[in-house]
Amino acid sequence: xxxxxxxxxxxxFRFLDPSAEAPAAEVGELVVAAYDDPAALVRLAEGxxxxxxxxxxxxxxxxxxxxxxxxxxxxxxxxxxxxxKDLFARLGIPTARYGSVADAGLPAxxxxxRLGYDGKGQRLLHADEPLGQHELAEELxxxxxxxxxxxxxxxNGDTRFWPLAENEHRDGILRVTRAPAPHAPTAAAEELVTRxxxxxxxxxxxxxELFEAGGRLLANEFAPRxxxxxxxxxxxxxxxxxxxxLRAILGxxxxxxxxxxxxxxxxxxxxxxxxxxxxxxxxxxxxxxxxDPRPGRKLGHVTLVGAHGDVVDEAIRLADEASC
Amino acid sequence: xxxxxxxxxxxxFRFLDPSAEAPAAEVGELVVAAYDDPAALVRLAEGxxxxxxxxxxxxxxxxxxxxxxxxxxxxxxxxxxxxxKDLFARLGIPTARYGSVADAGLPAxxxxxRLGYDGKGQRLLHADEPLGQHELAEELxxxxxxxxxxxxxxxNGDTRFWPLAENEHRDGILRVTRAPAPHAPTAAAEELVTRxxxxxxxxxxxxxELFEAGGRLLANEFAPRxxxxxxxxxxxxxxxxxxxxLRAILGxxxxxxxxxxxxxxxxxxxxxxxxxxxxxxxxxxxxxxxxDPRPGRKLGHVTLVGAHGDVVDEAIRLADEASC
Numbered sequence: 001x002x003x004x005x006x007x008x009x010x011x012x013f014r015f016l017d018p019s020a021e022a023p024a025a026e027v028g029e030l031v032v033a034a035y036d037d038p039a040a041l042v043r044l045a046e047g048x049x050x051x052x053x054x055x056x057x058x059x060x061x062x063x064x065x066x067x068x069x070x071x072x073x074x075x076x077x078x079x080x081x082x083x084x085k086d087l088f089a090r091l092g093i094p095t096a097r098y099g100s101v102a103d104a105g106l107p108a109x110x111x112x113x114r115l116g117y118d119g120k121g122q123r124l125l126h127a128d129e130p131l132g133q134h135e136l137a138e139e140l141x142x143x144x145x146x147x148x149x150x151x152x153x154x155x156n157g158d159t160r161f162w163p164l165a166e167n168e169h170r171d172g173i174l175r176v177t178r179a180p181a182p183h184a185p186t187a188a189a190e191e192l193v194t195r196x197x198x199x200x201x202x203x204x205x206x207x208x209e210l211f212e213a214g215g216r217l218l219a220n221e222f223a224p225r226x227x228x229x230x231x232x233x234x235x236x237x238x239x240x241x242x243x244x245x246l247r248a249i250l251g252x253x254x255x256x257x258x259x260x261x262x263x264x265x266x267x268x269x270x271x272x273x274x275x276x277x278x279x280x281x282x283x284x285x286x287x288x289x290x291x292d293p294r295p296g297r298k299l300g301h302v303t304l305v306g307a308h309g310d311v312v313d314e315a316i317r318l319a320d321e322a323s324c
Numbered sequence: 325x326x327x328x329x330x331x332x333x334x335x336x337f338r339f340l341d342p343s344a345e346a347p348a349a350e351v352g353e354l355v356v357a358a359y360d361d362p363a364a365l366v367r368l369a370e371g372x373x374x375x376x377x378x379x380x381x382x383x384x385x386x387x388x389x390x391x392x393x394x395x396x397x398x399x400x401x402x403x404x405x406x407x408x409k410d411l412f413a414r415l416g417i418p419t420a421r422y423g424s425v426a427d428a429g430l431p432a433x434x435x436x437x438r439l440g441y442d443g444k445g446q447r448l449l450h451a452d453e454p455l456g457q458h459e460l461a462e463e464l465x466x467x468x469x470x471x472x473x474x475x476x477x478x479x480n481g482d483t484r485f486w487p488l489a490e491n492e493h494r495d496g497i498l499r500v501t502r503a504p505a506p507h508a509p510t511a512a513a514e515e516l517v518t519r520x521x522x523x524x525x526x527x528x529x530x531x532x533e534l535f536e537a538g539g540r541l542l543a544n545e546f547a548p549r550x551x552x553x554x555x556x557x558x559x560x561x562x563x564x565x566x567x568x569x570l571r572a573i574l575g576x577x578x579x580x581x582x583x584x585x586x587x588x589x590x591x592x593x594x595x596x597x598x599x600x601x602x603x604x605x606x607x608x609x610x611x612x613x614x615x616d617p618r619p620g621r622k623l624g625h626v627t628l629v630g631a632h633g634d635v636v637d638e639a640i641r642l643a644d645e646a647s648c
Contacts, residue, residue: 004328004331004332007328007350007351007614008328008609008610008611008612009599009610009612010596010599010610010612010614010624012350026331026336026351026352027331027350027351028350238607238629238630239609247603251600252599252600252603253600253603253604255603255608255609256606256607260584260585261584272334275333275334275576276575276576276577279571279576279577279579280577282580283562283580284579285332285563285579286332286333286334287332288332288333288334290331290334300334305562306562
């Protein structure tokens with residue numbers, strides 16, 4: 001999606017991916033190697049005006065060696081849930097209680113500190129027990145809703161925020177994003193993200209996931225990259241997160257992040273519905289990633305722009321039916 | 325632009341182009357050969373769900389041999405200005421007077437019947453003189469403005485019209501398109517295009533160029549393809565002409581052709597302005613085609629969505645400055 005957004009800007013792409021099946025090959029040159037392969041990193045960066053990443057588990061040293069943006073420090077702090085939470089605490093960004101089980105209280109959500117995503121590596125604890133060395137306990141928050149704020153900051157510090165999005169997860173995987181979120185605590189959320197951006201000397205797109213609980217905002221995690229809860233911006237916002245990420249890391253002026261219309265994005269997980277059925281929905285824009293189906297794998301998404309609730313429900317039904 | 329629109333739909337592309345420098349190679353496989361090379365045509369169509377063209381001077385027999393859509397008959401009738409005008413006449417679509425210089429009246433615009441585009445192969449005649457065998461005289465119309473209607477018709481006959489666009493040419497080359505055109509004679513124009521679509525059993529995107537003169541609409545020419553005066557739809561309409569063209573020829577449901585906001589498209593001709601300067605304009609979306617600069621060549625365009633007149637003027641100024 002970065003490549004598709006960048007080609008019209010006259011950009012050309014080289015991608016590094018451990019898989020020869022990486023769909024990015026459709027829109028640029030593909031270097032197939034491990035993320036930390038020194039020769040591949042040299043090849044990746046050769047002649048490039050900018051290097052970036054869109055997967056938060058790329059090795060920090062690899063990102064640093066090619067001077068990737070967003071800054072490797074954001075990647076480093078975000079890769080460990082403990083340093084991430086400590087960063088939030090240091091910046092006065094409220095979070096659920098965390099640390100040992102005693103710190104978090106019971107019931108506690110135990111998460112691996114590293115390499116967890118889409119709910120993997122999480123378990124619920126109802127009684128105190130020692131944690132593994134690489135685990136972290138978090139207070140189980142009873143929240144009203146999940147929100148996310150996607151923002152972009154340019155090389156010159158210019159910062160824009162897309163409207164807050166409201167997210168529904170299932171089995172730890174993002175299922176639906178609706179944006180702009182109704183009755184959104186916009187100013188409060190933007191203020192929290194600004195602290196992060198300033199602290200990290202950030203450049204590029206960032207996403208902050210938040211719980212709204214009894215009128216309070218609690219930061220859950222941030223992602224130093226374009227984010228699934230920002231995919232609706234391709235069709236639903238004046239400038240997409242992908243285009244603005246590229247503009248940011250290249251020092252180009254940022255585009256408007258205003259919503260064009262209320263939008264909903266439905267992930268296509270594990271299987272893909274009939275494209276014709278999706279396109280028959282009013283306001284539907286289909287995005288398939290060219291990946292082989294696999295249970296729990298995000299294969300694409302459909303965005304409904306300006307669509308009513310029943311249209312979104314129908315898209316969810318089609319996605320569920322095809323899901324496996 | 326067709327490739328960029330189709331990849332998110334899960335489509336993959338193979339392109340036939342006589343030039344190895346064809347920019348389409350960025351988004352698919354490129355077969356370099358003449359348009360009428362039999363082996364290349366076989367290779368082009370091999371395994372394809374649909375074949376189309378986006379250049380109206382591809383040989384009719386080549387298009388027919390691969391069962392291209394829009395139907396080859398549309399291509400055939402449109403390639404010769406005389407058969408095109410005769411088609412308009414047969415369908416009761418008003419045009420300027422045409423034929424011999426006597427038919428057209430003086431002053432007359434003399435055009436080559438074939439292979440003219442961007443004003444090439446045209447001359448103004450102030451006195452009667454015999455025409456060449458492959459020439460056609462047309463009444464020089466003193467029009468109020470130039471309009472174009474871009475429409476799309478699906479395999480099942482479902483038809484959608486984008487809003488009428490108002491166009492400014494210079495030296496025979498399209499310079500600016502504004503859409504939706506103010507005070508547009510929408511119903512009348514849609515009725516004319518419908519006659520064409522029905523007659524041709526049309527599938528895909530079509531553009532009809534019109535002169536508005538003293539309240540009358542006169543058809544100038546039609547293009548059986550995605551059209552430069554429809555480029556604004558990428559950013560300014562709910563569904564772009566490129567996406568709907570693909571949906572149409574593949575038998576998929578068509579998307580809404582409504583405008584998202586008033587838009588202006590400015591062609592970048594002969595040279596490309598500084599991309600940062602263009603992107604600094606409110607509502608700007610830049611599209612570069614990856615072509616080498618050459619005087620009079622369309623190298624890209626910038627669309628200003630929701631932009632005021634002075635922003636559009638500034639874009640025109642930047643384009644002119646870079647033009648050569």
